[in-house]
Structures are given as C-alpha cells and as structure tokens.
Amino acid sequence: MTYRYVVYDLQKNFNASFDDADFTFNQILYWVQVVANKLRVQHNRITNSDLFTSTFSSINVMIDSKGRPYIDLPTQIMDLPNNSGIVYITYNVETCKCSGPTFSQVWFQGTEIGKIQNLYLDEYTKPSSKNPYFYRIGDKVDGVSVNRIYLLGLECINIEDVEIAVKSSLDPSAVCNIDDNISLPDELIGDLTTQVLQLGRFIMMMPSESINDGQDGSEIDYKSQYYASRGAQLPDSTDTTE
Amino acid sequence: MNSNDFVSIDHLIAEVTVTVNDAEFKGGFSKGWYQSRIQDALQELSFDTFWLKVTHDFVIPENCRIPMPPNVFNLREIYLYSGELCNPVNTQNVYWKRLFDNSYSGTGYTSKVKDDGSNNADIYQPNQRVLTHNMQGFYGPKFYYNISDDLPKMIMLSRDCLSFPYLRIRFNGMGVPNGDLPIVPRFFERAVVDYVKMKFYDAMKSRDPRVYRALWVDAKDDVENLTTGSWNKAKKRIKSMDTAEKESMEEYISSMYHK
Secondary structure, three states, X not given: OEHHHHHHHHHHHHHHHOOOOOOOHHHHHHHHHHHHHHXXXXXXXXXXXXXXXXXXXXXXXXXXXXXXXXXEOOOOEOOOHHHOOEEEEEEOHHHHOOOOOOOOOOEOEEOOHHHHHHHOOOOOOOOOOOOOEEEEEOOEEOOEEOOEEEEEOOOOOOOOEEEEEEEEOOOOOOOOOOOOEOOOOHHHHHHHHHHHHHHHHHHHOOOHHHOOOOOOOOOOOHXXXXXXXXXXXXXXXXXXXX | OOOOOEEOHHHHHHHHHHXXXXXXXXXXXXXXXXXXXXXXXXXXHHHHHOOOEEEEEEEOOOOOEEEOOOOEXXXXXXXXXXXXOOEEEEEEEOEEOOOOEOOOOOOOOEOOOOOOOOOOOOOOOXXXXXXXXXXXXXXXXXXXXXXXXXXXXXXXXXXXXXXXXXXXXXXXXXXXXXXXXXXXXXXXXXXXXXXXHHHHHHHHOOOOHHHHHHHHHHHHHHHXXXXXXXXXXXXXXXXXXXXXXXXXXXXXXXXXXXX
16 A cells, blocks of 8 residues: 555545645655554564564674774664564674684674673673674763664674664655555554544644633633632532522 | 483574573573573583583692592592503502591691501590501502592592502583583483573563463473473483393392393
C-alpha cells in the first residue's frame, strides 16, 4: 500500500467530515509516519519477526577523543528492551581484511554501559577482540548529541568497519517518494487509517470553551467552587422540601 | 565408564540458551557467563566424582620442594623414578608422613616423630628410636612426602628422595583452568546443561521472582532429584566400572577361573 493511496484516502475522509478543515497533504503524511512507527513497534512485539530489520554491511568504525571505538547508527532504531533494536553487529569479513578465520564473523554481544565493569571481573566475560561487546550512547557525549554504538574489546586491534542489522523506525519528516510502500504489513493499514482519523477528529472536535478567545465570559459557580468546604455542601436551613 | 568423547562448549550453550529463551544473549547474560557456569558445573562434578585424573612429571629440585601444579586438588599417587623424564625405569612409591615439614630450604626438616623413629623426647612415649634400634629395621632409605600448609602449596619430599631424579604425581583435576574453554565428557552433557539452566533461573530470580522462581524450582529438580536428577545420574555413570574392569575384578576376587 503506497503513501499516495492512503494519504489521499485520509484527506478525502477528513474533508467529507469537516468540509472547512484545512488538513494539508504533508500534515497527514506526517501523521501516517508517526502512527506507523507506533504500529511497527507494537507489531514487532507481537511477532518478533524480521519484517522491520535492515542490514548495513559496512559501517565505518571511528575513534572518539578518548580513544574509544564507536560507530554512528546509520538510522534511528526501535528502542526495545535490552537493546534488541540492534539485531547483530559483526566484523565485516569482506572489507575488514581480517587476518584469518578467527576474527571473521566475530559477533558483538550487547551490554549496557553500567554493566561493563562487571564484565571485566570474569575471565570468560572479559571483553576482547574474540569476545567483543557493544553498548549504546543514545543521548549526549560531552554535551554533543550523538546516536552512537560503542564497541568494547577492540582496543588492541585496528578495525575498519562492521556490519550491523537493526530494527529501524521511520523518520516522520522524510518521505522521499509518496509512491513508496508504507512499510507496514497490509493488515495494519486499517489500524493506521483509524488512528490517523482519530487524531484528526480529536483536533477538529476540540471543544470551543477550551479556545482562548481573550474574553472572560465565564460565570463563577460558587457552590462547586467551594465544594471542598463541608459547610457549602450542607442543605440550606431554609430548605423545607423534606 | 570411560570414553574419549567430548562435547563442545558451543554445543552446550546452543541448547541451554534456547531452553532459557536467551539465544541472542539479550534477555539474560553474556556468552561468557554461560561458559563460566559450564566451568562451574565441571568443577563441582570434579569435586563430587574425582572423574578427571591428571599426571604430572617433575625433575626433583635440590630443595625437595615442588609447587603443586595449578588446577588440581586431590593427590592420588606419587612415585619416584629413574630413567628419563616421563619414561620411568625403576620406580619407588612415596608415602605420606604426618607433620613432616622441610620449609624452607629443603633437606632439613621438622616432624613430631622423626624418620629414625625418635619422638623428640616425649616422656609419655617409649623412645621408639631405641625400640627400632633393637628391631634392626629402620635403616635404609626413607621415601615420604607431605603437603605444606602455608601458601603456595608445596609437595615436600624427604631427603632420601633425591636419590631418584624424577617424580611422577597423579592428581584429580578440576576441569580446566579458569578462562580456558572447558572440556565436557559426554556422560556429563545432561548434567551440565541442567546445571547451567538452574543457575540461569537462579540468577534471574532477582530480576523477576514471580516468573523465575517457579522455573528455578523445576530446574532444580531436574538437576538434584535423587532418582531422576541428571546430577546423580552423571555421578553414577562416571563412577561405574567398565564391564571389563568389573569382570576382571570378579575373577580376581573369586579366584575361581571359570568365568
């Protein structure tokens, strides 16, 4: 199902319901991407299939100012438990010129930056070039925004690039071609349409009282204003209805 | 039973990680953690069954003190021999002597009862040197050893052992040194897999007790149940004699040559 088909369909639906609404094509396209991202994560949680997996066969390894090797994530990834948005990272056999079969197909294990010290305490878990690890720094390094994967255990060898597979998410601001397929299984397009329509409906149905028109037209309801006071809740003494 | 078949670490890890749903090493622990637990399992099996026997040959040093090799825990046999290193010609058994200590330089030693039978003037004991003298039996070389109490652990040999150039010792080993990949006999495959599985759930209990405690109890039963548990089965298997050994033993004990 292409973006063009779905977005025009949604736009037509919106115009049918709210004929004076001014939803632009790009705005709906953006909503489609936002909702599609959410559906992808939900769907992945159910199936855990590789439908949303992308591979990148040659990502350059760089060294930061502290001498630590890292790679920049080639795309934004799903933030899944235990970094499972990263499916695998391996040494790249084709371009890395690894010196024999020992280093080929070496597989990086995921870890977290806070657990690294513990890894060094056991001979079997200690990071090394044969037993390397990766950890993610997703926010900032020394105040600079980054989206990095650091590689641990490669300190003593020189490695040019790695292969990586990730479960990627969509960038809502970048749709290159509206004739591309929406990367969702077709059975989820129905959910996508419903959720985008709800978004639009929510915006259009916003009650008028919530709109600040600069006038104080409200009437003070003294009774409910003081409802917390028990005195105000009591029936009037002059009330003789009972 | 004896066998020269072993299973690889990866073979075991492949089974365990799928069983505990951690094939990607993301739900639980790193691959090294599993290797470490396999090593633990073999170590425990070694202490329980003495399955691994290791032979070491040494040139006897001047000071009669040999550091205990790493990764061994139980001394089984100790021989002096002449000939070439690792190729014995004349051999002599070495016996253990209580409280013998030749720290630190070797040939001199202390012991509550000396090897000539004297007892350092213990007034409540007969002087054994005199007795032994009378019996005319104490002369000749005396080959004995003890293990030092201080660290590092030393095998201490009596001075007379220097009349032989080489020493052979048979130990029980503890699997492999920490950090080396363990060697797992096939008899132990089930026990090791179950042990690692149990340790996984044990460790995961602190993350989610409600889920993992039940699994841990099941896994513990798989290992430790006295009749069906894999640990006990492994112990029985490795301790049982080969059929040939058993038949030879029967023939020997019965002294009846009709079997």
